Amino acid sequence: MTQNNVRKVAINTNINGQEMDILVDPYVSLLETLREVVGMTGTKEGCNDGNCGACTVNIDGRIVDSCLVLGVEAEGKNIETVEGMATPEGLHPLQQAFLEEAALQCGICTPGFLVSAKALLDNEPKPSEDRIRHWLAGNLCRCTGYDKIVKAVKKASD
């Protein structure tokens, strides 16, 4: 079976509150769909096998590694990425806290951490340090040693 026998699939999905119809190859990941088809590059690829969390997005209230989801699975789903966190009123409290606490250095893992942390605070407004570390275990950061990230999430929860 060669490439051209596989046809693109039309899907209807909602990304950061915006409904859209897109055409995707059935074999590409949601990560690639977001970055290459939709053109939203805020979601990052670090490993493409579910071990770094840089591509974390929120689907219908649950965080997932978008590299382990097919683009076609986005059909009928509500997807939130880092691009959807800030509002016309300003940054999300987590984004503000990350800036104030210097919780990012190179910043490549930051979108994933923000999307993960938002899901935590949506479910548990006042998480303990251990709970924060547990929840963020699926997100790798190589620059900060996590210290300031944990502090920022705590700050945003206060």
Next chain:
Amino acid sequence: MIKVFLPYKTRKIFNLPVEVDAEGNNLRNLIEFLDKKYPGLKQELVDEDKLIPTISAVIDGRTTKLGLIQKLDNVSEIHFLPSIAGG
């Protein structure tokens, strides 16, 4: 007189002690001085009238950026070392 510390391998080739004395108002002349004293030593340090790229000259604890034209007024010691990078 200026105390000059040459790389181990250079010392070995010319069978020199850790320190040798030399003089010169700039680095080029100092190396010429050494080359007269120890013929052939110059080519261990200089290439195409420049310090060999992998060699740096540390003058009283400070690495010179000027190379051979570096003036040597009341200098007490010079070290010729391999230049080193970082991450």
Next chain:
Amino acid sequence: MHPFDYYDPKTVDEAVEILKKFGDKAKCLAGGTDVLVQTRGERYELDAIVDIKKIPELTSLEWTEDYLVFGAATPCYVLYEDPKVCEAFPGIIDSASLIGGIQIQSRASLGGNLCNASPSADGICSLIVHEAECVIAGPNGVREIPVEDMCVGPGKNALSNGEFLVSIKIPLKNSTFSASYERFIPRNEMDIAVAAVASSISLENGKVASCRIALAAVGPTPIFAEEASKMLIGKEPTEENIKNASSKAKEIATPISDMRGTVEHRKDLIEVLTRRTLSKAVERVGV
């Protein structure tokens, strides 16, 4: 990666049809946490991915008179966020709550874990010690097999052409039963078990009425350590007896040395983890 098409059947029969048509050129997609990585890694060349999550049975969870029945594609979080399941099967929850991180648990399922048949799978040993059963649909209808018969080799399961795992049945137990699962990993999350053990136990007037011990990452498949389990039956769950069963489990383990651990370390770990999980199970029964 070889390009493949996407199918999302709405019924079991539809799924069986597609799987039969493509044979080994098709794979089921539940959470995708293994199958997509393996496909990209060219472990197989697929023409079709069959997303089974849109089949109602595959994600439903129900309590019958004798069983907890949940769909093979039920994500881990559904289990550990269900108070009734946590109450009834803490051993299952031990597994469901430590597969990958939160992102993985949103997608990964015990059914997928089972079909993937990895020797180090975190979910399989717990299912074994709960005497869980697999409900399999295929061209010749539905059949059931015990969980311990599902894995036939590293990455090889007992499903034949056109078959797929529909649901998992866990027999209900009374309060004298409990179980526990513990693994050893160098980090504290996001890791593959170097060695792991699940133990279940039921007590009747102070003596062990039933016991099952299963070992992971110390053989080509998860191992039901039957001999070790038997050693405790009819005896009191004393430290001594538990110790003996644990050293038996260590004997049964046949690990290899690889990047994740050595034979010696894995055998040592099996003994320790068997002791810990048995004690934990007894503690959970609470007598």
Next chain:
Amino acid sequence: MVSKSKKSDYKVIGTRPIRHDGYDKVTGRAQYGADIKLPGMIYGAVLRSPHAHAKIKKIDISVAEKMKGVFAVMTAKDLPRLSDKQRGNSEESGSEKHLSENVMAMDKVLYKGHVVAAISAKDVNTAREAVKKIVVDYEVLKPVINVDQAMKKGAPILHEDFVGDHLGKKVKNTNVATFNKYTTGNTDEGFRKAHLIIEKEVELQTVHQGYIEPHNGTAIWDEDDRVKIWTSTQGSFANRDSVSKVLNLDVSRVKVTPLEIGGGFGGKIPVYLEPIAAVLSKKSRRPVQLVMSRTDVFDASGPAPGGKVIVKIGVDKDGKMLAGYADIRLEAGGYPEAFIEAAAKCVFSCYDIPAMEIEAYDVLVNKPSSAPYRAPGSPQVAFATETVVDEICRKLNMDLIDFRLLNVAEKGTRTALGPKYRKIGLKQVLEAAKKSDHWQSNLEKNPKSGKLRGRGIASGYWFNIGEKSAVNLSLNMDGTVILTEGSTDIGGSRASIAMQAAEVLGVKAESVRPSVVDTDSIGHTDVTGGSRTTYATGYAAYKAAHMLIDEITNKAAKIWDLSEDEIIYSDGVISSKTDSELRMTLREFADKNPFGPVVSSASVDLEEAAGGFGTHIVDLEIDPETGKTDVIRYTVLQDVGKAIHPAYVEGQLQGGATQGIGWALNEEYFMSDQGTMLNSSYLDYRMPIALDLPMIETILVEVPSEDHPFGVRGVGETPICPPVPAISNAVNDAIGSRILSTPIKASKILNKLKSM
């Protein structure tokens, strides 16, 4: 130009403003290397060698090039053959030939993952599928994967044509690229007089920098033979230099636009994909983008050298060090450069030793060509030295800090390579460590849990390089200032550089707007590496700000028709010495000024600065039944000179310590005998996750550097040096036995416990 101002005088320096580039980075707008999409862009993929050591006999591209969707196929034949000429730039040493062959193998592959060919196609998947259709005929050779194998008599030779330098002797058919020696004083006499001599050998496995962003490169080769590169690099000028060398073009024909960089730690100094993207672009006549997979990053991008280090130290009965000897053997990978000079410079750097002898070997092995990783060479030797020091203290029954203070290196101490230290702050760091809450606290060695606990301490050092930087400033009509610079920003350097200009100008940090520009838009600026950026580019910003003030004074004088020396500029206000009526804010001035734009431009080429010393204290807990180790408390102390933005300085210390903890406990290249890394994924490489760590306490000791107007020292690299020995010493404290090979993993600890 050293300013006399004291800490208290600073208005901007030492504060914690929000970094200027922060908003883009928390909203997902910041563009990293793989985020750039050019009109008509196509994608590339490379074919990598499955063998660690092999001759390339034939490459057949006939099937691949005919595939649907494929634009171009490239092999090393498409690259110019380069000479053995050594490259001048100390940041990227080695020969031009090796630089090119590491990008794409010519006749021989020297490590698994070595690039042999590349393809451009309409999309990534098509390119990757097409690459599989390239047929390469290899003559597979036996690999050597560690220093012992490589140095053994009759070992397979990586480079038949290469001539090694062994103490000045030219040697052929050797895997030892360089053997060098450094001596000061009389070590024989020192050891002869010694009351106690301790010698230890440590072994380290290869580790990776582990940056989350994979390498990438995007290029357009224009019809007028100008090459434009977009990439994530630690140095846009170093990148331009390397690309132009590999393509044999004048530097002026290459323009590198640095995009945001997702971590580097030294590993994003070398070029890998950029020249390939350029050649594919030329052949495809379209922009081409290549991105590595995570496995490619592990298999084929610069790891930090593994190797073996022996350290021997002799002390008198009072514990005063008399002599030190070191034997350093580090893996260069497929091409020379294992940072042995740096290792030699660091091995005894914390101590004042009258006699030292160091032998260092730069050893070629069939692993990816090693790249700098945060203080390259220093963590490896610190492991050996700080183990010996710990052992001496236990033998002499001396306090671990008092002993270090007794032998501490200070201003004037002669270093192993010869020159004497200028002003350094290790003594102050050790004194602070002694007073620290962590060191004062006592550790419950045997808690009820049955776990074993231990405490360890170790010191480490990294010098900080100077080199070239340029900064341009221009005053906006609203009184704010635009700052353009060439240092790519990996961890907040835009802020630390802008803050130095703001301090001089007496304006808020926010009033100076920094941006990192391309190589056509700023003077040569060396890499963001060697702990130089805040030091050197910050120095350039300091100079440029002073020049801007001169411009302002000059123009203000004209406005008021006064002479320049009658003008006072202070805290963003311009006034007259004589006439108190004459006074205007920077904003008013910028608005009034009729004498043309106010701009300044400064550059520096700085010498190496006196470096930074750090001491780390760690408490850990070991499960005696499984060997599992958990770090339960960690404190980093370091002389940071002057912390410009303390939050990001703390971040460097915490991040470096965490990488060191990973290096110590779990990280390693787990190699097969055939030279394949078996754990080339994040899952099995096992970098620390959030749940593996406690909060990392930091204590910033500020001993201002004499080489910078604000006293800045490099801070980025030192913190990765102490963790491995600190943890190894703590393990010894907990179980009463040393494990002298990394990683110090559970199985090794359990073996020790069982054998005791």
